[in-house]
Amino acid sequence: MSATIFSKCLTPPDISARKGGTPIACLTAYTTPVARMVDAHCDVVLVGDSVGMVLHGLPSTLGVTLDMMIMHAKAVRRGVERALLVVDMPFGSYEEGPEQAFRNAARVMAETECAAVKLEGGVAMADTIRFLTARGIPVMAHVGLTPQAVNAFGGYVVQGRGEDAGRVREDAKAVARAGAFAVVLEKITAPLADQITQELAIPTIGIGASPGCDGQILVVDDMLGLFADFKPRFVKRYAELNHDADSAIAAYAADVRARRFPADEHLFGIKVTDRTRLAGGSA
Structure with missing residues (x-):
């Protein structure tokens, strides 16, 4: 990516300045072609550690490595010209200390030319966020349901119910005080998400939270309907590509077996009359 193109990308301060303004549209991407499509319409492209489940078939995000994140982030960087590129820090790559x-x-x-990193955790990660931002690394925070801690939560359950709301609020306030330029609120009650959004001076990005957040993010494969058997309540499907892809693959396989593909228009160095003769017909 050229320096000219890179300079046109949105920056963390640009996103922070959107607080209370036009909602911030965010999606994940893991490959160059998808990154190009997302970049054309969204403000933030996140290389999420969800790549482990979406592309690598892992049961959770816990098996994702730093090398995996860097490989996919490099691919996404090649497709981003305008949006802010953020990369997830995978499990085990930052919890030990600042x-x-x-x-x-x-x-x-350094290796991906991303503009910011995202890490999970609230009060416990405040010192780390402060350390990073003081040294020139912009941080998008992530509180509420943090998938890397899913075992501690006992599953992918809604956070912030009842007395637990206080914990989530304190987590959000802690990361904002520590210098995060935005914070993802995942799978928390809508009234709590609205309250946090009103209390923080930085943008909130909801996923299973509230339309009152300053922005929204989804896993791109979820909103495109690429998985027939995975339909979280908080995901709106804007397409059903799983069905379309399945039908297309079935049609291809049927054409191959019936020798309908490849047809004459797909061949090189042979005339239609030659093809007919080879097939046992007459010119």
Whole structure:
């Protein structure tokens, strides 16, 4: 990517300035072609650690490595010309302490040319966020349901119900005070998401939260309907590509077996009359 193109991309301060304004549209991407499509319409492209489940068939995000994130982020970088590119820090790459987080985040930024990293956790991660931002690494925070801690939560359950609302609010406030330029609120009650959005000076990005958040994010494969058997309540499907792809693959296989593909228009160095003769017909 040229320096000219890179300079046109949105920056973390650009996103922060959208607080209370036009909602921020965000989607994940893991490949160059999808990144190009998302970049044309969205403000933030996130290389999420959901790549482990979406593209690699892992049961959770816990098996995603730093090398995997860097590989996919490089591919996405080639397709982004306008949006802010953010890369997830995978499980185990930052929890040990600020120094470990800095080493790995600096590597991600240097090798992928992303503009920011995202990490999960609230109060417990505040010192790490403060350390990173003080050293020039913009951080998007993530509180509420944090998938890397799904085992501690006992599953993908809604956060912030009842007395638990106080914990989520404190997590959000802590990451904002620490210098995060935005915070993802995942799978929390809508009234709590609205309250946090009103209390914070930084944008909130909802996923299973509230339309009152300053922006929204979804996994691109979920909203495109690429998985027939995965339909979270908080996902609106804007297409059913799983059905379309299945039908297309079935039609291709049927054409191959019936020798309808390849047809004359797909061949090289042979005339239609030659093809007819080879097939046992007459000219």
